[in-house]
Amino acid sequence: MGKKHKSGDGSGKPRRVGLDRLVIVKLFFRNYSEGVTEIEFARDDYDWALEEVKRERPEIFKAAMKKIEEESDEEPLEDDQSSGKSIEKHKNIGAVIYDYRFRRPMPPEIRETETPGENLFWRLTLTGKGKYKFVLGPSPYIVPDDNAPEVQIYEATPEIIAQYSFDDEQALLAKVRYNRLIDLFLGITAHSLQNHLRTTVEGVGQIEIDELYVGQDSEGQGYVVPVQAKGKKDKMSIVQTEQDVAFCASHQKFASLKARPVSAQFLPDKRIHLFELGVDGDAIKVKRERRYSFLAATDPADGESGTGQNRSRRQKKPKD
DSSP states (O other), rough: OOOOOOTTTTTSSOOOOHHHHHHHHHHHHOOTTTTOEEEEEEEEHHHHHHHHHHHHHHHHHHHHHHHHHHTTTOOOSOOOOOSSSSSGGGGGHHHHOOOOOOIIIHHHHHHOBBBHHHHHEEEEEEEEETTEEEEESSOOOOOOTTTTEEEEOOOSSSSHHHHHSSHHHHHHHHHHHHHHHHHHHSSSEEEEEEEEEEEETTTTEEEEEEEEEEEEEETEEEEEEEEEEEEETTTTHHHHHHHHHHHHHGGGGGSSSEEEOOOEEEESSEEEEEEEEEEETTTTEEEEEEEEEEOOOOOOOOOOOTTTTSSSSSSOOOOO
């Protein structure tokens, strides 16, 4: 999702870990008490937390602000319309929230209040424009099943697209699109309607859908398929799926279509793992999953069509 950040270590993540951790911890413990399951906060609270960190840990604050100024051409990943006056880089809250929703575990100070034995973990959610909430509940992360059925297909992504994709997420969305993985996985005929769709959902706030498909099955039933894509380093989470489902349910245009949210993740070996998720009561659960590997085209002259492997050298014909 969104624009990738630069960093000196090549990871694509901004080096603000020290400041972010202190700010998130401040926000959490400002209203935490034993037994609470939800903690709300807003932009103004973020300003307060920054001021507290600036007062208590000026050396970390100054170092982080210097790094942010060096990266001042970047855009926040969500909720980026700054309102009113702020200190230093108020809009940076979007990147901080995004990182702790999808990329990083909660700071250890917060994790110490969790109860893993009861499958209760803290996560961050959006509750409106400029409004956020810590929620205690089941782990939001989705982990690929190594025993999921694997399907081999011939690679259909144009090589020039694979060569010039900007990042893992763009490459992943391209491979899903060009190889028609949504069709294969869901058993429908689907078409990409829009990618990186930014919109606002009432009660949630600003969201971004990585790619939105619409399609039909053989009986004529229509579907809307929001797809979330994650690279090898990002964590797959039901948080984005919850937002995608809320968008589909709230949009009158899709009233006659059934929502079938899909999550796609690159595996370290470049295979693609797909999940179909669905609503079960108040929870989002995995309905099915598959992983796809890609075969290279075979030179027909080799007489090995269907093997998916090119010979390293051709056999010479025997001399007469």
